[in-house]
Amino acid sequence: MLDTQTIKEQAYALGFDIARVTTAQPFPEAKKVIKERIGRGLMDGLSWFTAERADVSCHPEALLPTAQSIISLGMVYLTEMPENAHEGTPRGRIARYAWGDDYHDIIKPKLKQFAEWLRxxxxxxxxxxxxxxxxxxxxxxxxDRAVAQRAGLGWYGKNTNILTHGWGSWLFLAEIVTNLPLTPDEPLKANCGNCEICLHACPTGALPNPYELDNTRCISFLTIELRGSIPLELRPLMGTWIFGCDICQEVCPVNKVAERRLGVRQEGQKQMIAVDSITRRKSGPFQPHQEYRVRPAVGSTPELLPLLELSEEEFRERFRRSPIRRTKRRGLLRNVCVALGNIRDPQAVPALIKALHDDDPLIRGHAAWALGQIGGEQATNALQERMQTEEDSEVQKEIRCALTELVASS
Ligand code: B12
Ligand code: SF4
Ligand code: SF4
Structure with a gap:
């Protein structure tokens, strides 16, 4: 039998922060839960997330007939939170995992290297x-999460994320399914205890019960995966998130401990706290992965008005290596409009009026909504004027809604 400690050391040498092993047995519990969630409509919106997919994803042997073991891997994306400069201009929030480079591009080559070494x-x-x-x-x-749980890499938090000793849930998961027989690790005994902080903190009610996520209400889904219009009733609850959402992770006490231990700056905290033995190596301080550090072009709380000005080409250039390219320009600008509508800062009105004339009806519709939230004479006039020439029926509906809202609030 191969020595799993040597294998784990190689994972750490390649830049993974946790490595554990489980068998390639099926995941019947996960399959049951996933099918039940699909049946209740909690995964609606993700058309590719089907019951048939669960039949494969919970059966490693369906993916690799000779599978014997799974190496479960975690890579931490916790990095310093930059100072929030230029108070006073409207800003949006980007989920931490997207501050730096796209993790798929970082992790995939490392998995390939690891597999070569294993061979x-x-x-x-x-x-x-x-x-x-x-x-x-x-x-x-x-x-990914069911593998990590069984391998003892971490445990399920009630917000459904995998929590780990030392890093909380601020990590990506990956795995290698192999035909090598390896000694499996044991699942951990840790759990959330009586804590329910995340369930109450979720602004859209996307965590109706412990360990249960309603995809259709999750800001992460609404800002990243949803291609069309964001439901009207959810927009006011989304705050300033323009890509993903970290609220249920930010409030988690396990994550707060991890942030302090790893010396990542907390709000208002000036000095860096020394790090100790919970590191990816046996000794030496934890070094955040450079790749996940905030990119100046992306930012963690970018100014919203310049984003509204982006052309297709500028969008592609600015988010070239970032997970944000997934939303495409139309998705991001849609989200920016919602954030501006929630901030209600009148200085956004001219930029939103420009967006009301964008080529893309999705952006025009959400710009109309935002103008309806901010209100004022200039916004009202612009909406009425656009109504005269607007040909898209969905946008017409948005404008009518916005104008009704304005009349009701005046
Ligand atoms: C689809 C998806 C999404 C969707 C839907 C999420 C969902 N409902 O699962 C959306 C777009 C909303 C999303 C959001 C996010 N995602 Co996502 N997503 C996925 C993806 C592709 C599939 C997840 C899946 O299978 N869901 C099905 C549900 C049913 O599974 P589950 O939530 O794990 O359910 C388990 C628990 O509920 C548990 N359970 C059920 N009952 C009980 C009872 C008890 C007592 C216990 C202990 C457990 C338990 O069993 C279930 C089955 O295993 C995975 C990657 C992958 N291939 O696995 C990434 C993944 C889960 N996402 C990830 C991340 C980082 C995020 C975000 C944090 C991004 C962000 N900042 O915006 C948010 C987090 C939102 C949240 N609170 O979970 C990471 C999670 C890392 C981690 N530490 O857990 C993953 C693993 C990607 C990766 N490879 O790193 N995501
Ligand atoms: S990511 Fe945000 S919206 Fe989704 S469950 Fe967590 S707090 Fe709720
Ligand atoms: S906030 Fe509390 S309940 Fe939610 S995941 Fe963290 S420890 Fe668990």
């Missing part, structure tokens, strides 16, 4: 020539 290791140590693997990070048909 050589198996050949030299146990003369195994018929080495087979499948590599997964996020987009593959694998239940």
């Amino acid at each position: 050589e290791y198996a050949r030299s140590e146990v003369s195994q020539e018929d080495f087979e693997t499948r590599l997964f990070v996020d987009t593959g048909r694998m239940v």
